[in-house]
Amino acid sequence: MFEKVVDVKPVNARSRAIRGQVRRHFEDRSRARGFLVAFEGPDGSGKTTQRKLFKTWLEAGGHDVVTTKWNSSDLIKPIIKSRKTLRALSPEEFSLLHAADFRCRMDQVVLPALWAGKVVIADRFLFTGLARDVARGLEFDRVLKLYQPLVWPDLVLYFSVSAATSKKRVSAMRLPNFYEAGQDVTEIDDPVESYQRFITRVIQEYESLADIFQFTTVDAEQAIGDQHRQIRALFGEAQRRPWSRWNVDAFAEWIAQGWTG
C-alpha cells in the first residue's frame, strides 16, 4: 500500500546527490538516530496522558524529546482557529488547511528534530487528518496524497476505544465543539448526539487505517499503568530497527529547500 503512494519525481543530478546525502545520514551508526512516534486515536482515548508519561520516561532515560501536536503551527493555527470560530470551513477547506498546518510543522519541527537525532512524539499525525476527512466524505486517496512526501513514523500507537467510551469521556468534561462533533456534516443540532454519530465514523476510518498501515493497537480501556508499560516495551523493540527508506524523499525535499541551513 505504502509503495503505491510514494511520490515519484524526475531525478536530476542535484536531487540524486541530496538523496545520497540522506541515505548516508540514515546509515551512519555513529550519530543518534531520529525516532518518530505517532499517538493516534479518537478524542477521549487517553493519548495525551500516555504521551506525557512517555515523554517523562524518555527524558529520564537521557533522550532529547520534541513534541508536536495536531493543528499547532504558529503560522497556520490562527488561520484555522478564526475560521472554526466562524464555522466557515467546508470539508475541502478544513482538509487543505490542516494538511498545510501539518506540512508547516513537518518542515519547522519534525524533520529538523529527526535529522538532529531527537525523539519526536506526535500527538496525532497525518492519520488524524485522513480519518476525519474521510469521515467527512472526502476521498481517501486524494487526502493521503495531500500529505506527500510522506514521512513514515517508526511507531504508530493507536489508542483504541469504543465510540460510547469516547463520547462519555469527552462529554463528561465539556461540550464537544462544532467541528469536533462533526456538526458541519451530520447537521445534528445537539453536539453530544452529533459527536456520537461522527466519532463512530471516525473510529471506522481509524480501524481501516490500522489494518492498512499496521498500527500497533493499545487497548485504551485498560489501566493507565498497563498501557504505559506496553508503550515502553514497544519503543524498545522499534528502536532496534533502522530508518525507514520510505522517508528519503521527504528529507531530500526538505534539504533541497535549504531548511538545514
Place this chain on the structure above:
Amino acid sequence: MRVKRGRLIAVDGIDGAALLESARDALAGISRPLRGGVSRWDASGVFQELAMADGEAGILSPRTLLLLYAADLAFRLRWEIRPAIDEGRTIVAAPYVDTAVAFGRAVGLPSAWLANLFRFAPTPADRCLTDAAAARAGCDRDSFVGVMCAGWADRAGVTREHVIHEMVRHLRADQKRRRRGTRPGSRRSPTARRG
C-alpha cells in the same frame, strides 16, 4: 423557469495587472446582466493573515503555500465562482489553477501531486493566458510570485527571476499542449496516435 448555467473563464499568468486587464477584457464581451465578476486570489484572506504574522513564526515551503492557495481556491469556488455559475452568469477566475501549477512545477514539485491538489477545481469553459512578457516587469512583493517566493527562495538559493522564467515556460508549454490536444507527459497528439 430554468436558469441557463453560467460559465467559468480561467485567466492565468504571472503579472497581476495583466491578469486583471485580461479578466476585464474577457468580461467586456458579455452582456452586463450576465457578468458574474472577477474572482481574484486570496478572497478568503489567508495570505493577508500570513503577511501580518509574527516574523519569528517561521517561513513556509512551496508545498505549504500551495496547500493554502488550494484552500483559498476552495473558498472562492464556494462563495464566488459556483454561485455565479448557478445564477447563469459568466465569472472570470484570475488566477485560477494553471498559475499555481506552473509555480509548483517551476520549483520542482511533482506534477502528480499538483494534479491531485487541484482535483476539486472544475475545468473552466474557457482559458486565457496573459502575455508572459508582461510578467518580467510586474513582480513586486505583493504579487503572486512575490508572496509565493517569500522566505524559502532566499534560503534555498532560488531567485524570483528563475521561478518566473520557469513558470512562463510551463504556462506556454501547457498552452501549446492544449492547442494540440495532448495531455501533459504525452508526446503525440491523439490524432497522430490513431494514425
